[in-house]
Amino acid sequence: MKGLILSGGYGTRLRPITYSHQKQLIPVANKPILFYAIEDVLEAGVEEIGIIVGPNKEQVMATVQSQDWDAEIVFIPQDEPRGLAHTILIADKFLDDEFVMYLGDNILREGIVKHANAFAGNNYDASIMLTEVENPEQFGIAELNYDGTIKRLVEKPKVPPSNLALVGIYFFKPVITDACNSIEPSWRDELEITDAIQWLIDNGYEVGWTKVDRWWKDTGKPDDILEANRLILDDLSHEILGEVNCELRGRVSVGKGTKVDENSVIKGPALIGSDCEITNGYIGPYTTIGNDCEILNSEVEDSIVMDSAKLINAGNIVDSIIGRGAIIEKNKSLPKGRKFVIGDTSWVRI
Numbered sequence: 060m061k062g063l064i065l066s067g068g069y070g071t072r073l074r075p076i077t078y079s080h081q082k083q084l085i086p087v088a089n090k091p092i093l094f095y096a097i098e099d100v101l102e103a104g105v106e107e108i109g110i111i112v113g114p115n116k117e118q119v120m121a122t123v124q125s126q127d128w129d130a131e132i133v134f135i136p137q138d139e140p141r142g143l144a145h146t147i148l149i150a151d152k153f154l155d156d157e158f159v160m161y162l163g164d165n166i167l168r169e170g171i172v173k174h175a176n177a178f179a180g181n182n183y184d185a186s187i188m189l190t191e192v193e194n195p196e197q198f199g200i201a202e203l204n205y206d207g208t209i210k211r212l213v214e215k216p217k218v219p220p221s222n223l224a225l226v227g228i229y230f231f232k233p234v235i236t237d238a239c240n241s242i243e244p245s246w247r248d249e250l251e252i253t254d255a256i257q258w259l260i261d262n263g264y265e266v267g268w269t270k271v272d273r274w275w276k277d278t279g280k281p282d283d284i285l286e287a288n289r290l291i292l293d294d295l296s297h298e299i300l301g302e303v304n305c306e307l308r309g310r311v312s313v314g315k316g317t318k319v320d321e322n323s324v325i326k327g328p329a330l331i332g333s334d335c336e337i338t339n340g341y342i343g344p345y346t347t348i349g350n351d352c353e354i355l356n357s358e359v360e361d362s363i364v365m366d367s368a369k370l371i372n373a374g375n376i377v378d379s380i381i382g383r384g385a386i387i388e389k390n391k392s393l394p395k396g397r398k399f400v401i402g403d404t405s406w407v408r409i
Contacts, residue, residue, distance in 0.1 A: 106130050
């Protein structure tokens with residue numbers, strides 16, 4: 060089985076971060092979201108992976124190639140986001156056998172091994188993964204027959220036929236290419252993967268499903284990213300590699316070269332990268348700090364601070380995502396006021 064991982068799109072719901080940072084590369088627990096997908100696919104025994112790239116493709120390629128993966132990885136460019144089914148068509152030459160398609164902004168705690176085994180152990184032409192959600196009107200939903208087989212897929216229904224939402228991970232045999240070639244663009248002018256799977260059902264092909272037992276997050280919005288960060292930090296191991304002279308509470312991981320002075324407090328679960336400097340700071344629960352960061356006379360909690368960011372006399376920061384190299388600093392000069400350089404669609408709460 061091959062792997063097809065999607066790492067394109069514009070990530071408009073995550074602007075302004077995604078103006079300069081491909082959304083699948085945003086770190087969760089100090090690791091790019093895309094890496095979780097790659098690791099899951101490798102764990103399932105895949106040895107050949109195609110990665111769909113679009114905007115910031117050079118950034119994605121450089122980040123992936125910075126690691127030594129135990130697989131052959133090729134990059135497949137997509138000129139514009141034209142739907143999930145379109146990615147299968149442009150990857151057709153690579154996809155000459157059954158494959159798993161994994162949306163690169165999804166994080167699945169349990170991995171995909173049992174789901175891949177279920178697909179391999181049955182005579183399915185396709186298999187989808189479903190999970191129970193509290194707000195099914197916001198997802199693609201599966202309607203089941205009385206015998207538990209899939210009847211149809213409904214995208215964001217006003218009256219949901221069930222609470223079983225589609226997870227962004229799919230298993231296909233090559234016939235899915237026929238399905239993708241047979242459907243028409245949706246109202247969004249995109250080739251929808253749900254339409255392609257529905258074509259399989261309508262034409263008598265066998266579409267199975269498996270249920271996700273543990274948590275799954277589609278990290279399309281800032282709140283989703285912060286929630287995924289919390290969920291992963293719940294499994295954090297306590298490890299101190301840097302020079303830490305302060306009070307520690309709970310599970311804390313600190314990287315090499317990081318220095319934390321005796322006037323600081325770190326309350327876990329918290330993850331701090333390498334070569335950081337924390338002086339008179341408070342790092343609260345469910346916070347990740349990237350590499351080469353500086354925290355001075357500032358408090359940060361339930362947040363993601365990316366590499367090389369600085370918080371200087373910044374007060375109390377909560378529920379935030381701070382981009383790479385960003386600086387938050389209190390203005391001490393006269394006249395008193397707040398100074399901003401803010402990108403498009405930014406959100407500042409004062």
